[in-house]
Amino acid sequence: MAINKTEICMKATTSNKRSLLHLENLTLPSFQVVVIAANMGCNGCRGRVSRVVSKITGLTEYTVDVRKKEVTIKGDFIANCNFQNETIRRNTLQSANDPPKSLSTFLTHSDEH
Numbered sequence: 001m002a003i004n005k006t007e008i009c010m011k012a013t014t015s016n017k018r019s020l021l022h023l024e025n026l027t028l029p030s031f032q033v034v035v036i037a038a039n040m041g042c043n044g045c046r047g048r049v050s051r052v053v054s055k056i057t058g059l060t061e062y063t064v065d066v067r068k069k070e071v072t073i074k075g076d077f078i079a080n081c082n083f084q085n086e087t088i089r090r091n092t093l094q095s096a097n098d099p100p101k102s103l104s105t106f107l108t109h110s111d112e113h
Contacts, residue, residue, distance in 0.1 A: 031060075036071045040064070 040046045046064060053062045053071055060075040 030076045032075070032077055034073050034077075036073070037069060038064075038071045039069050040066055 038049050040049055046066060049071060050062075050064060053059070053064070053073060056062075056073060056075070056077070058076040059073060062071060062073045064071050
């Protein structure tokens with residue numbers, strides 16, 4: 001009999017009334033390399049992507065690749081996260097189940113072109 005991932009999570013949460021984040025010491029590496037899809041069709045879009053990315057706290061280095069439509073960021077992003085905050089914890093756990101959103105979607109909704 002196979003048990004799927006959802007059943008394990010439900011059993012762990014319901015039996016102990018605590019999430020898996022509390023049950024185990026789950027830590028992310030402090031230095032990370034993140035690749036984000038970003039559709040940059042014009043110079044204005046490229047500039048906006050660079051401005052947004054350059055303001056990320058903990059950023060060490062970033063590369064904007066227009067041909068591949070990707071932004072690669074490197075840095076220490078976890079140092080400033082507080083996982084005790086319920087909103088951050090809930091959004092972090094939810095994002096593990098959702099597909100990643102592209103940077104271009106974020107820029108479209110946050111800043112008019």
